Amino acid sequence: MVVLLLVSHNPTFAGWTTDDVPIPMEAALFPQKLAERWSQAVHLPDKSQLVGHFLQAGFRGALTSDLHSDIPRCNPIFFEERTMKPFATGLWLFSALPDIEEEDYRSTFGMLHFLLMLPGSTYPPRIPQFGLTLADLDSLISMIHCLFSLATGSWHQVKQGVANPYDGSLLAQHLAHISDIMRTRNFHTTMKTRPFECSVMVLSYIARLFEIFFRWISGAPGLHLASDVDSTNIPMVDGTIYGPRGVEGDILSELEAWRAEASLHLTSHQAIGFMKACTDDLPAFLFHKPTASARTLPVIPGAGAPDPTPRGRLKGSPLVSTTPLAPTGASPPVYTAAVSPLFTWAIGCEPALMKKPAGEALLRIRKEDPTNAVPAFKDIAAPDPAKATKQVCFAYCLAGTRGCDGTMPGRRRGAAAPLPRAQPCNRAHIDLSLAAWTRSATPESYAHICAWLKLPVVQKYFAPSAAFAASPLYTG
C-alpha cells in the first residue's frame, strides 16, 4: 500500500507499454521503491510490536538528525499497539472528516491517528476542542513527511547526500502545497480571526488528500512494466480513480482539483463562512468534548467584514454569555456566502437598494412582472426529478451581500421573544469555486438562470458575475 501511496509522476517520461503503445503524460506514474528495513518490519503481517519498535527507532534517528532539527519529538502514544497494529497489518482507512465513523478509530488506521504524533495527545485520537495552532499544524505535516520518508529513505543515501525519493512523491508535493498555503499572509489573517475553523479546514484538506489516494488504491490500479529508450521493465501504475465526487477520472486531475480548492478556501478571508459551515457539519466525536460555546466562539456578522468584537473578548469567554442580545442557549447566526458568486448587482442599480437584502429587489421585479419566477438550478444527476430543480439562494449567491444564515428568509433572528424554529434554507447554494457546481453541472443546469438574467426587468437589478459570464455554463 505504501508503494502506491508514495507514487511519483514524471511528465517528461517518454516510453511505451510492452505492447508498444505510447504512454500518455498523465499515465506516467511510478511507484516508489521502499527501503529494505521498512518493508521487512512493516510489511510482514502480525509484526505490530516490531513496527512500533522500528518506527520509534527510525523516528528517533530521523528526529535527531540535522535534516529534521525543527521537528518536535513524536508522542510515544503513537507507537502503542492499538495505533500501530492496524497500521502494520495494512488496515488503513482514509476518509474525509465528515465520513469518519466512530468505530473507525479502533479497527483501522486513519487520518486522525496522525494527530497522536503531536505532543500531549491522548488516545483515542481527537481534534482538540479549540482546534490546532499554526505550530501544531506545522509539526503535524513535518511528522507525516518524516514518517513516510522513512519508508523510502535509506541511511546510505542520506550519508551520500542523495535526496530521498519520497520528496518527489505526489503525496509529499501535495502536503507541501498545504505548508505553502500556511505560509501566506492571507492564511495568517484567516487563522487569527478563526483559529478553530481554519485549523480544522487544514486537517480536512489533509484528510481529503489521503482520501483521494485511498480511493485510487482501493480501486486496484494496475501495475505494468514499461520501456523507454534506455531501459526496459520499468514498473508503472495506471491512474484511474473513482473520485470523491463519484466521477471516474485520473488521479492527477483529482489532485489538481484538490489543490485548486485548498488554495481558494484556505487563503480567502471570505471563505470563513464557508469553513464555519463545513466544521459545523462534522460529527461531534471527532472533537475533544465539543461544547456549544467552543464551536461558536467569535461571531462574524458578515462574511468578509472585519470582526467588530473587541480583541479582549475574543479569547476564553463564549460570546453567548457576554452579549445581552443573544437569548441564552441560542447560537448566533453565522452567514456564509459563495467564494465565487453567481450574481452581482446590475450597473446602475440604486445604491440604497444594493445595501438591502436581495429579496427587496426580487420583490420589485415581481411587482413589475407578476409572472416572474425566481431562477432555479437544475440538478441533472438528481435521482428524483421532482427534487431536481432548486431555487437559487440569493443571500448566498449574490456578490457583496452578507450571506445566508442557513435559514429561509422571513423570520428574524435575535428578537427578544423565543421564536418558532426557523426553517432551514433549502435553496441552491451555488459557489462557482466548487467543482460540484461546475464540473458536475452542464449548461442545462443553468439554462433557467441564464434565461432569467436576460429578462429586461431583471437586468435593471441583477447581472451575471464576471466569473459566471466567462464560464461555459453561461449560455445565450
Ligand SMILES: [Zn+2]
Ligand atoms: Zn441559503
